[in-house]
Amino acid sequence: MTVLRRSTHRAPSRQLEAAGSITRARILAAATEVFVRRGIEAGTIREITKAAGVNVAAVNYHFGSREALLRATLAEVAGPMNAARLQALDQEARAHAPHAPPLPAIVDALVRPLIETPRWQDGTRPLIRLIQQLRALPHQMANQLMAEQFDAVAHRFIAALHAALPHLSRAEIVWRYEFARGAVVHVLVDCDPESGRLAALSGGACRTGDQDELLCQATRFVAAGFSAPGR
Amino acid sequence: MTVLRRSTHRAPSRQLEAAGSITRARILAAATEVFVRRGIEAGTIREITKAAGVNVAAVNYHFGSREALLRATLAEVAGPMNAARLQALDQEARAHAPHAPPLPAIVDALVRPLIETPRWQDGTRPLIRLIQQLRALPHQMANQLMAEQFDAVAHRFIAALHAALPHLSRAEIVWRYEFARGAVVHVLVDCDPESGRLAALSGGACRTGDQDELLCQATRFVAAGFSAPGR
DNA sequence: GTCTATAACACGATAGAC
């Protein structure tokens, strides 16, 4: 709840975002844990500060509000993954210059960093859980947070895909880009120990903990989808 | 929030689930509206009863608890869609007997009812929004609600797909079944007016309100993914 | 069956001492 609650927060009067504080770092780590395990809406400032071993008032002192803390949490988790994607795409572009990178290289640059995003000991990928939750929340704020983190990368990849598949219209590229993202994120959620859906449906036949298997299955499905005939 | 809140509900002592009540029906309709627009966690009993024009206490009288109301809401929205899927699959099975239905027929039976699920005037598909939210909630209850509604259908379709694609292992069928579901649900969320992400990414080039276009794009991507070479 | 009123509790944010 209460992401939506009419905030009574007026104007953050102290120095916010001073990234040096040890307390700040502890809050950020605890917030990731709580938002993932308990849910973005259900996780409370009180839980977070308790898990971080700091005072209840510290969140508002260091971040200004619960929403600003959520934004910082997402940036910390999604930033490195998107940077890895862009770096991989750039590398492929250099390797194939002056030609455009071929489809399999682009798909790998898009999918691999998502699958190889850090996992906790139990196999949970915190980034995946945050993405899934933010996409489901019917708040404009959630859409905005996602756009802040992912739009730049999306446009880069759509351009690269358009160059690799020039026979498809831009609209068809975008359709398939989102089909591809959905397929991979959905299955990563299913692979999460919290869900276990893929293991349940397959009677344990899908090795959901095997990253190589997952990457192999995902790239094959996605590349085939992109390679479907156009209109 | 408070789906998780430790409930103090003891034992529903009056007749629950007596489906005849007019009040009950009004609550159910209002609950769908509120859970979709405001979110499953954020939507409160007070909002629902206010929208339904009934008393606050009526939810606990007719359903027993907030969670039971959510279960009834999902069943009402997801039930007809899954029935349509099974009916379509049965029809294809009869049409192709004694052979197994071919891949395109199965994909159509799987995807079309999801896309043609009822929409509100603004284009929102309530079922899609409920699915997306339930998949994101980190509660065991949410997983259970999804399994109750979708597991039977999943097993039917996986069996049909296995018959149509006998060169693939059962594990590979399940991987691709979930890739397919994820691709379609993800894009349907993007087509929702609340999100608008597909329209934004494509600069308006994707006609997200055109059901025929959506079905065409989805079945092409999904069928190609299933047709990818096996291991 | 439907209402009002309330119990019992949780929340985010902040004032103000240290």
Add this chain to the structure above:
DNA sequence: GTCTATCGTGTTATAGAC
């Protein structure tokens, strides 16, 4: 920078009148 205490507001669920 960190604490305690508190304000104002929200929640589910239920007791008891009608």
